[in-house]
Amino acid sequence: MGLLQVSVFFLLSLIAMTLAEPPGCKIRITDRGLEMLKAETKKFVEEELSNITMPEMRGEEGRFQYTIKDVKITELNLTSDLRFQPDVGLMFEVQNSSITLNFQRRILYWLFYDEGAINASAEGVNIFTVLHLIKDQDGRLKISNVTCNASIAKMRARFSGTLGRVYDFIGAFVTTGMRFLLNKQICPALNHAALVLINQLLETIPVRTEVDSYVGIDYSLLSDPVVTETSLDMDFRGMFYNLKNENEVLVNYAMNPIVREYDRMIYLALSEFFFDSGLFSYFKGGLFQMQIANERMPKDLEMLLRTTYLGTIMMLNPALMEHPLSLELEVTSPPRSTIKTSGANVAVNCNVKVLVLPPGKPAVQLSSMTMEGKFNAKVSMKGKRLAIHLDLRRFKIFSNQSALESLALIPLQGPLKTMLQISVVPLINNYIKRGVQIPLPDGIDFIEEVVEYHNGYIIVGANLHFRTGLRELIERKLSGETDNSI
DSSP: OHHHHHHHHHHHHHHHHHHSOOOSEEEEEEHHHHHHHHHHHHHHHHHHHHTOOOOOEEEEETTEEEEEEEEEEEEEEOOEEEEEETTTEEEEEEEEEEEEEEEEEEEEETTEEEEEEEEEEEEEEEEEEEEEEEEOTTSOEEEEEEEEEEEEEEEEEEEOSTTHHHHHHHHHHHHHHHHHHHHHHHHHHHHHIIIIIIHHHHTTSOSEEESSSSEEEEOOBSSOOEEOSSEEEEEEOOEEEETTBTTOOOOOOSOOOOOOOOSSSEEEEEEHHHHHHHHHHHHHTTOSEEEEEGGGSOHHHHHHHHHHTHHHHHHHOGGGGGSOEEEEEEEOSOOEEEEETTEEEEEEEEEEEEEEOOTTSOOEEEEEEEEEEEEEEEEEEEBTEEEEEEEEEEEEEEESSOHHHHHHHHHHHHHHHHHHHHHTHHHHHHHHTTOEEOSOOTTEEEEEEEEEEETTEEEEEEEEEESSOHHHHHHHHHHTOOOTTO
16 A cells, blocks of 8 residues: 555656646856845845934933933944855855944933943844745745844943043943844844845836737746755746737747856746747737838839739739739748757748739739748847847748749749848837846846857856846835836
8 A cells, every 4th residue: 555655646746747837937046146146235234234223221220320322323344145045045144243333321420410422333243144035926036034143242332521431330231231222123124124125126027017019928936946055046937928818828838948057147048938929929919910012112022023923913904003012921820939059040931912902992912822931030138138130041932822823933032032031021120129028126137148049948148237236226116116228
């Protein structure tokens, strides 16, 4: 029975692994990327700690009565480190550091009354903070919990004024209370910074958003991030969808991208499914239809068509000879992408019609052809927008009516390919040149990008650049501003 249970469990696990949805997009942040975040994180933590507010302290020791108020942190000297915490998330650690404070004193001793400023320093400050990273219910990266421990080894106070030496008598008593209060404030400040402020920054990562008036994109996480000592790996759905019918989507049968590199700060891997789902969604949205006529019809192309179909026009009606021609293209099935080590291409099957446009009358069809085209696709990255530039490489047309007409169209293939490359392809590239945003927070960009082509997917390796600090990014989020650069 035990062997049977083990076998059933293994079979169910194998089925679950088989049915798991492969990612269309993967992102790896390496320990090199974390190095760049260290300075920003340290600065951000210092800003958060400097805003700590402490309550007024009142007390007495023998004949001393004292009041401590207006506590302000004036300087932080933090020796910090940021690294990956395997299977959990990120760890931020401060060791053997110091914090300088200033506060106002009011002291009554017998009949003597004095007030003034006190400078104090907390020494041997140690903070150990772990950020637990998960996928939330919306598929967004989120800090779910913060584990924090803080300690202060000792605190020194330097009293000023005429009774400075007398105050040293109660210095140890006052600093003990100050150390206790300060220590109690550190972790709540860091918890708020992570669970509220950093999570607000993570909310700027697109999860399910519109790309244009035709399609949207789904960047929801498929699982919790995988954290090792050297990297943070995230699997995203990476799927486009048609805005008019969001449930009509392409099933992902593509290869799961594999990222093995660690040399750069960040790696973005995109499978063929990422591109195919976009092509599928635009096809379903009716975008892949085009009419070239009137002012959009190049004179050379019109002359070529008129010469080719002169006999057809004369046989139909010689009176049509002077009327303008139209070239209609309609993609008949979703285009498909193929990615190999040699590069990427997109295959398109298209129905092409040549029409005469008599004014005030229905169009007259001269020919119906099938076009098979193959475009070279060059992938590029700018900032955090992924763009594709197409170049028509292979082109073939044949008649839908007869083999004889297909033979007659052979002389038309070369010139028509040239005309399409000149007139149609630039229109497509102009539309898609803005690209699509990849799942990074506002204010963080790719720089020094390198695109590598693999069998079934591409990998973009890059370094990261902060255009503004974490504080500015969060304040922009709170004020409702958007990142106009994307």
